Amino acid sequence: MPELSEYELEREANIARNRALLEQLELKDAVGQLGVPAKTKAPAKSKAKPVQPSKRVKREREVEAPRRQSSRLKKEVVDPNESPSKKRKREAEHEERLRKEEEERREAEEKAREAKRPRHQDLDLTTLAEELEPPELITLRAALQTAVTTPLPKRVGEIDAFVFDEDKKDDAAVKDLRNRLQKMKVVARAKVTQDRVYSAAYHPEVSKDLIFFGDKHGQLGIWDARAPPDEVADEDDDVAAADDKEGGKYWRLQQHWPATSKSSISSVKFDPMDSHSVFTTSYDCTIRRMSFISGISQEIFSSDETLITSVDLPPDGNELWISDAAGGLTHLDLRQDKSKARWYGLSDQKIGSVSINPTTPHFLLTASNNRQLKIWDSRKLQTLMVGSDSGGTNVDGPPQTGAEFSFDTVQEFVESKKGKGCLRGEFSHGKSVSSAYWDPRGRSIVSTSYDDTLRLWEFDAAKYNSSTAFPSFTPFSRMKHNCQTWLTILRAVWTPNPDVYPHFTIGNMDHSLDIMSCKGDLIARLSDRSRITAVQAVTCSHPSIVERAATGNASGRCVLWAPPDLVA
Template identity: 25%
Template sequence: MAAFLKSPCPTDIYGYPSFFRKSHEFPTTDRESKMARTSARIKAAEAVQRTKVERDRVEEASRKIVNKHPTKVNAAKGATKVAPRDVAKIPTKEVNMIEDDTSEETDEDPSGMAMEFTHISSNDKDEISAYERQRLANIARNKELMVQIGLADVSSEMKVRRSSLAEQREESRKRRKEGLDALPRRQSRRVQGKDAEFSPAFNLPIVVAANNNDDDNSDDDEEAASWETLASDAKQHLGAFYRGLSNESSVIESSTAAATKYSIDARDVVKALPSRIYSLAFHHAISASSTMLAGIADVEGNFALWTPPVDRSSDVESGLTAFRLHKRAISMLHFQDTSLLSSCMGGIVKRLDLGAADPSAACVVVELDAAITSFHVNYGLSCMLLSCDDGSVVQTDLRQDSKKQQQRYTLHAKKINTVHCHPTEPNVFVTASLDRSVKLWDIRKLKASLAELTHGKSVNCASFAPDGKTVVSVCLDNFVYLHNTSSIVATLPSPQKIKHDNHSGQWLTKFHAAWDPKKLTDCEFVLGGNKRPRCIDIFGTTSPKPRQMLSDDSLFTSVHSLNVFHPVLPVILGGNSSGRISMWRAQS
């Protein structure tokens, strides 16, 4: 290795080590490669230093010639030609120095034809290095080639063109700046000393509309109405529905007909709320006036009650009552016989009395320090289970003081999106979490889960089928999973996977699957999607292909993330991100 470092390093015509361009000549081992690279750097630095010293020596000699023979030097640079008799008075070495500098600096004659001396004397071989001679020869050859092909004139034209373009850009920039300076500067109302603008209609608790089918904009006259007028209209709609329930039993038998065909009509497409739909629910009863009752909520805490007629061809006019029920997004709705339970992301559950029909009298039944993502009322235990964004589940009894009867259990490491109870086993419930898991629990033994179902990504929802034999989960890995829970054991069979686009993005509500409560056998669930043309799918538990795809090119043109079945009627209600609801009815 020492001999290798001390051996002379071959160089190219530019004075650099030749193995800089021949990587295969480097030693093979890492140690030898490192030493070779170090030696190459040293030799390259020495070569550069030698070239610099040689260049300084040549420049010093040129300055001496200029000081000693100024007239002859000017002639060599193109001012006047040097007479032959005067050349003899200049040393040969100095004349050659003048020629070398002229070949690089002359702009008027790139070919160097104006000079009389174009050769390098043999006496200069000791004074000028081989690198310098090669450099000067290359410069002369390149300039001669440029003259032959006519690029010398083109180069000068390009310089003129670039300067003109720069001037044009500068003038354009000045004009734009003058135009901006002429415009008045925008200032906020605070800087101007004016009061802030606000709309008092934002805080109005109730807005009533009758079958608003025209567009997505609410009526200005209705928004400007007073609280007393709106409250009286709300009482009229809700009171009529409630009186119909209490005075005349109109609950009909549930329909279990197979392969129901659905259709949509313009009368069943309504602008219900101003913001993105976040939860939907149907009341299980029918009023005496043959109207249904649906609850709709959005991400801003607005809530609407809609009473469409049971028969599409009926002369009964549907009513829509909307008001501000919560201050934050309403995550869940649930109708009881004469009341409505609603939860919000602010950690509050309210009960609205349908008989009183006074939204301002809605009472708080649960108040937590965490956001409530969903809840489920278990009638077998007369209790409510609430899922929270901190990974906990809260159990509370609605018949007593909720604060005294609350029991909280941390079941997941991250946010729980949904909680749902088993329809026939009141002690069993399922949770779907942001930690990519679905877990089955026994409320009597919460130290460990009954079963854990791992998913590829976050799980939007998980719920039991009406017969309790299947759990459906919607995951962000673009699959819908059907888990067999006919026998709940620690290790469940492999789930059936259905390919489905579940990506909702920032502006859509997460896709949730909803079972048809009317079908206790051969269960079905409905699920929205991103397909084009826009549609909703109805799936069964026996096949990965949808049984029906409900679509309409003219009336159904947006993504409906949430969809629910009516408990007794062949009706499906869906909501989109602009506050619009669409209802599909069974074809007559």
């Protein structure tokens, strides 16, 4: 065998070093090319498959104004022997063409500007659902008509309901609830909205599971979760497997405009008097009400540039209390013009949620970024009058409307003798309070905070009749819960059903749905690793049926949780 040259020896040494390095790094393909057997195994694929949308709707692109073209490129070739008459005709045609192009450019620019402006006019169902085909629009109208066959007012619990003298009775109620709710499974999935789900509400109709979801781009998704789904084949004419296809039917309405993150729907509420219309608040600084009867969406409130974060209505449905990012609450009487609304600066930072006590509607609960949870007496708050000093009240007539009261003005009033009892209680959290709500009895409160803690309060209803601050405003229970998420804010939401032991739902970063009692007991932790692979950030429950809950995630996919024997 001939002796290798110094160059060849160096080459062989380099090959050996490279092979050893590749083996150390476990680079399968590269090692294979060098003749080294692979040692690594392919990673196991997730068993969970995303639900396959039955229809793909392209979002309309923004209208772009035509670009100006170079005069040099558009320059015409002129015949040097052109007659005067032809020259005049050519110049006239050129001027006419330039005029039309300018008109088209201005029209396109106006359409582009219009596409970015909020829509303040009344909108009919055809406009809201302009991307739906006529048969889909017919089925939507039919679903909404089912929801208005009878009035379904918001039901309010008794303030002393489920108040037991013995802990054994609480334990028995929790055990019974646990036996019912732990059986719930995923019975339907669908991509109801095109973008991240921000809010949700469960309609009280009992013959259907009709759930409304608001998304990041102002879209309102309506999901009839148990309706027979349409069989839709893919490009290869293959129909999705039962576990992969969507359940029920859904429709998407562009309730707020433009279709960007500036129009995120922050909350969804049904009319508490009959549930025949739905209210939506949006980051476009407007509130709209869509009637299921007429199919008309009407703007009922708008602010200049202040983001609206939430809204709540008392059981009589005649008023709105609106929270905003400027730290204020706005009171709007729906029987008056929206110009009569009154704004109160209750915080020096954003108020993320407002909740009206259902049994004592003059108690308002606010959660703020300044870490404070507060209870206000709206009767006192509405005695503030324009042009008065810090202690002034309107004693000569009804409260003045169309006024604004700054944070400093409200603070001075609260600290004055005449403002005594306006602020009934406050509690400081470790970090921002992301949400706080009253239970259906108006007796318990649950709050969520970025300090990763859920807190529970329970009040003695006998103290409600006093006019002074609550003697104690300390939560009786604190539960650790991971709320550090870049997704939609996790909120603990009470089930609105007053006939069952009070409990609430909240999403879990472990891709589960947590259900907890008003005493802080974990009732159920629902999950399905084979079908759920995302955080169920937004939750809601049926107002009358105990074993019903719905959730939504950051991709617009939504889930119905119910007993497994439920016929879809």
